[in-house]
Amino acid sequence: MSQILRREAIYALTGLVTVLMLLEYFFWPTAQPWAETIRTWAIIVFNISLGLGAIRLLMQQSMNVQKRRENWQYSAMLLSLFVVMLLTGFAGYFATGLQTSNGIYNWLFINIYTPLGATLYPITGFYIFSAAYRAFRARNVDAALMLIAGCFVMLKNAPVGEAIWIGFATIGNWFQFTGQIPGMRTFSIVGALGLIAYGFRALMGKERGFYAGGE
Amino acid sequence: MWDVIGLWIGWLLMLMIYSYPLYKENPAFRTAEHMFIGVTLAISIITNFSNVMRMCVTPLMQGNILMIVPLVLGLMIFSMLIPEYQWVSRYPIGLLVGTGFGLGIRGTIKPNLQDAIIDTITAPTSGGAMAWFNFLYVAVGLICSIMYFMLTFEHKGPLQGPTRIGRLFIMVGLGGYFGNTVLFRFTMLTGRAQFFLQVLKLIPM
Amino acid sequence: MSVLSKLANVDSRVFYWILFIALMVPFLSPIGFPITIAENTRELYEGITEDEVNEGDVWIMNFGYGVSAWPECHPSVTVCTKALFREGAKIIFMGPHYDVELTYNKIHDTVREDFANKVYGEDYVFLGYITGGESAIAQLASNIRSVYPTDHFGTPLDQIPMMQGVNTHEDIAGVLSSDTGDYGVHFMTQWQAAYGSKLAEIGIAMNGSTDLPRWQAGNYFGLSIGSRGGAELEILIGELGEATTAMDSISVSHLLLIFAVILGNIGMVVQRRSS
Numbered sequence: 001m002s003q004i005l006r007r008e009a010i011y012a013l014t015g016l017v018t019v020l021m022l023l024e025y026f027f028w029p030t031a032q033p034w035a036e037t038i039r040t041w042a043i044i045v046f047n048i049s050l051g052l053g054a055i056r057l058l059m060q061q062s063m064n065v066q067k068r069r070e071n072w073q074y075s076a077m078l079l080s081l082f083v084v085m086l087l088t089g090f091a092g093y094f095a096t097g098l099q100t101s102n103g104i105y106n107w108l109f110i111n112i113y114t115p116l117g118a119t120l121y122p123i124t125g126f127y128i129f130s131a132a133y134r135a136f137r138a139r140n141v142d143a144a145l146m147l148i149a150g151c152f153v154m155l156k157n158a159p160v161g162e163a164i165w166i167g168f169a170t171i172g173n174w175f176q177f178t179g180q181i182p183g184m185r186t187f188s189i190v191g192a193l194g195l196i197a198y199g200f201r202a203l204m205g206k207e208r209g210f211y212a213g214g215e
Numbered sequence: 216m217w218d219v220i221g222l223w224i225g226w227l228l229m230l231m232i233y234s235y236p237l238y239k240e241n242p243a244f245r246t247a248e249h250m251f252i253g254v255t256l257a258i259s260i261i262t263n264f265s266n267v268m269r270m271c272v273t274p275l276m277q278g279n280i281l282m283i284v285p286l287v288l289g290l291m292i293f294s295m296l297i298p299e300y301q302w303v304s305r306y307p308i309g310l311l312v313g314t315g316f317g318l319g320i321r322g323t324i325k326p327n328l329q330d331a332i333i334d335t336i337t338a339p340t341s342g343g344a345m346a347w348f349n350f351l352y353v354a355v356g357l358i359c360s361i362m363y364f365m366l367t368f369e370h371k372g373p374l375q376g377p378t379r380i381g382r383l384f385i386m387v388g389l390g391g392y393f394g395n396t397v398l399f400r401f402t403m404l405t406g407r408a409q410f411f412l413q414v415l416k417l418i419p420m
Numbered sequence: 421m422s423v424l425s426k427l428a429n430v431d432s433r434v435f436y437w438i439l440f441i442a443l444m445v446p447f448l449s450p451i452g453f454p455i456t457i458a459e460n461t462r463e464l465y466e467g468i469t470e471d472e473v474n475e476g477d478v479w480i481m482n483f484g485y486g487v488s489a490w491p492e493c494h495p496s497v498t499v500c501t502k503a504l505f506r507e508g509a510k511i512i513f514m515g516p517h518y519d520v521e522l523t524y525n526k527i528h529d530t531v532r533e534d535f536a537n538k539v540y541g542e543d544y545v546f547l548g549y550i551t552g553g554e555s556a557i558a559q560l561a562s563n564i565r566s567v568y569p570t571d572h573f574g575t576p577l578d579q580i581p582m583m584q585g586v587n588t589h590e591d592i593a594g595v596l597s598s599d600t601g602d603y604g605v606h607f608m609t610q611w612q613a614a615y616g617s618k619l620a621e622i623g624i625a626m627n628g629s630t631d632l633p634r635w636q637a638g639n640y641f642g643l644s645i646g647s648r649g650g651a652e653l654e655i656l657i658g659e660l661g662e663a664t665t666a667m668d669s670i671s672v673s674h675l676l677l678i679f680a681v682i683l684g685n686i687g688m689v690v691q692r693r694s695s
Contacts, residue, residue: 005302006302006305010302010305010306010309011309013306013309013310013313014309014310014312014313014316015313016313017309017310017313017314017317018313018314018316018317018320019317020317021313021314021316021317021318021320021321022317022320022321025321025614026321032562036559036562036563036566037281038310038314039314039318039555039556039558039559039562040270040285040559040566040567041284041285041288041310042285042310042311042314042552042555043270043551043552043555043556043559043567044267044270044271044282044285044286044289044552045285045288045289045292045307045310045311046311046551046552046553046555046556047263047266047267047270047289047551047552048263048267048285048286048289048290048292049289049292049307049311050259050263050551051260051263051264051293052292052293052295052296054256054259054260055293055296056296057252057256058256071245074245074246074249075249077246077249077250077253078249078250078252078253079253080253081249081250081253081254081257082253082254082256082257083257084257085253085254085257085258085261086257086260086261089257089258089261090261093261093264093265097265097573097574098572098573098574099261099262099265100521107217107221108254109254109258109519109522110221110522111220111221111222111224111225112224112225112228112250112251112254113251113254113255113258113487113519114225114487114519114522115224115225115226115228115229115410116228116232116247116250116251116254117251117255117486117487117488117519118229118403118406118407118410118487118488118490119228119229119232119233119407119488120232120248120251120488121403121488121489122400122403122404122406122407122488123232123233123235123236124400124403125400125401125403125404125439126236126237126404126432126435126436126439126440127236128396128397128400128401129435129436129439129676129677129680130432130435130436132397132677132680132681132684133435133680133681133683133684134684136393136681136684137684137685137688138685138688139688141383142382142383142386143386145383145386145387145390146386146387146389146390146393147390147681147685148390149386149387149388149389149390149391149393149394150390150391150393150394150397151390151394151678151681152394153390153391153393153394153395154394154397154398154674154677154678155674155678156394157394157395157397157398157625157646157648157670157674158398158667158670158671158673158674158675159453159454159455159651159667159668159670159671160453160671160672160674160675161671161674162453162454162456163453163454163671169456172394173458175387175390175391175394176391176394176628176632177459177632177636178349178352178353179352179387179388179391180387180388180390180391180392180629180632181353181356181357181388181632181633181636182352182353182355182356182357182359182360182384182385182387182388183356183360183384183385183386183387183388183389183391183392184388184391184392184629184630184632184633185331185335185353185357185360185633186357186360186361186363186364186381186384186385186388187388187630188327188331188630188633188634189327189328189331189332189357189361190361190364191323191327192323192324192327192328193328195316195319195320195323196320196323196324198316199316199317199319199320200320202312202316203316233440236433236436237433237436237437237440238433258518258519259518262518262549263518263551265549266549266551269568269569269570269574270566270567270569273569274569311555314554314555315553315554315555318554318555318558318609318610319554319609321614322554322558322606322609322610322613322614323609324613325609325613325614326608326609326612326613326634326637326639327609330613330634330637330638330639331633331637333637334633334636334637334638388629391629392626392629392630395625395626395627395628395629395645395646396625396626397674397677398625398626398628398645398646398647398648398670398674399492399624399625399626399646400626401443401669401670401673401674401677402491402492402625402646402647402666402670403488403489403491403492404439404440404443404673405443405491405647405666405669405670405673406490406491406666408440408443408444408447408669409447409491409665409666409669411444412444412447412448417447417448418447418448
């Protein structure tokens with residue numbers, strides 16, 4: 001019994017839901033209310049599941065502080081700011097239904113989150129520059145083709161390319177609108193075929209890696 | 216007053232983050248990095264909490280008893296934290312995976328297969344020799360590139376030529392992708408450079 | 421050791437400083453290179469103006485980007501919002517980032533004059549945060565109220581005049597999805613492919629390569645690629661803004677990168693010959 005609950009029932013649930021989504025779309029439109037209910041449930045479950053990552057991270061940071069691990073001070077600061085933000089956010093939410101109605105939360109949202117969020121990701125801009133200098137080299141025909149296509153697309157994207165020589169834009173446009181299409185379209189087609197194959201394998205119980213704990 | 220202070224704090228935080236690539240890893244960078252994680256965690260928890268309240272708990276309170284199911288399923292996912300009961304979390308995962316596969320399969324066929332193939336094999340009706348060259352380039356390129364991904368056969372014999380050519384087409388594609396990626400990364404940096412100057416009032420806000 | 425060999429071993433931070441300073445210089449002394457309009461951008465603009473939009477049509481504007489991608493996506497979104505409002509369309513704003521409210525506030529700033537003539541709930545509505553990936557977008561097509569029982573501010577959709585009778589994809593004239601991630605693709609698979617909805621993508625430049633074949637195949641009626649697309653749209657609507665200003669900086673940084681690539685390759689050739 002426990003094996004059925006732990007395995008077979010779960011595979012059956014996955015298969016049933018997959019089939020319902022396919023049936024509703026291809027063969028049986030009257031199943032729409034059921035499919036809608038399942039989708040709404042999935043959205044809510046997805047929403048709740050996002051809390052799992054947060055809890056794991058918080059547990060790890062709390063342990064850092066508790067055990068006075070190296071650089072625990074940073075974890076303490078992270079947790080303090082988290083608590084302030086959480087309390088003020090909930091205060092705002094329960095007072096008006098909108099977390100940003102709390103002044104402190106809103107101030108931190110605008111003046112701490114925004115600049116940090118807008119700053120952290122663009123760091124990759126620096127690294128792409130040094131990567132291009134050190135690694136973007138015409139070592140063989142393959143790499144040379146990639147380099148040529150990349151440079152012409154860059155010169156097409158930057159208005160200066162066209163200002164220097166109109167041909168940069170013309171050639172760049174060719175690479176952008178024609179040159180790269182076979183490669184990019186291949187990724188779409190191969191990805192789609194892969195998804196379908198993987199989906200049907202999962203439906204037949206041959207792919208189980210995505211369940212928690214593997215199997 | 217608080218807005219101005221906030222602006223300067225934002226400027227300072229930006230410098231703290233960029234002290235890492237422009238100098239080296241240091242306490243200022245780490246402080247800013249941890250601040251971001253702390254704030255983001257809280258924001259994500261509150262936002263998702265309020266969304267669950269809106270989509271699930273409020274309708275449940277209003278008498279939609281069925282909403283108890285996703286709530287329980289959602290809570291079941293936290294059993295992942297207890298090794299002994301980890302299997303319980305497979306139920307909500309099964310629901311998510313099943314929905315994902317179903318929607319993914321039904322959604323991907325038309326745009327990623329049918330439309331892509333039709334567009335590739337539709338011969339040009341105008342544009343002259345260049346249009347025909349482009350048409351053949353894309354058609355031949357696509358066939359060869361797809362052959363490159365046929366990994367069940369060794370790329371030898373009759374497959375060797377087309378797969379080799381396919382690889383070249385893919386490299387051109389990746390080159391174009393790189394060129395566009397550069398624009399994306401630099402644009403984000405440009406935004407920060409602009410903010411840097413705006414706070415110093417060297418350019419208008 | 422030759423100059424090129426020395427250059428090959430230069431500390432990366434030197435490049436980072438040069439790049440950061442180079443990005444700032446054009447803001448202090450603008451150059452103003454001419455910008456030509458790409459076909460995909462023109463088709464996007466034409467698809468949201470004149471005969472393509474009827475007064476009272478309801479459009480969805482999806483903010484699928486966070487604060488870090490504001491410089492990439494927001495200029496295009498700004499122009500599209502202006503264009504739709506000027507054609508008398510009504511707009512539903514929503515987004516899958518938990519900082520979507522910041523983006524919504526920003527659009528109020530960047531489209532201030534047009535918003536001044538519009539009434540919340542009648543001409544536009546902000547539904548707020550959405551999550552759940554493809555499931556959420558599929559569900560949005562069949563039943564908006566199950567995903568958004570209320571707007572962002574807690575008002576039930578049935579009490580919002582603009583949302584009366586708007587509940588499925590059939591009631592939506594078109595979707596403009598601006599993304600750093602997958603939501604544009606979800607709209608394509610669950611709206612455009614499934615029901616033939618009118619869809620355009622305002623993507624980051626990085627996704628331009630994967631979006632272009634879809635625009636060519638007709639899945640998107642138009643496509644704006646990154647800040648360059650934003651600058652082109654600003655020219656089309658005749659109101660230059662953030663993206664056009666940033667183009668000089670983009671030009672300088674791209675030139676710098678190409679110079680670095682050339683230098684790196686010359687260094688490689690010289691090193692090969694000497695060894």
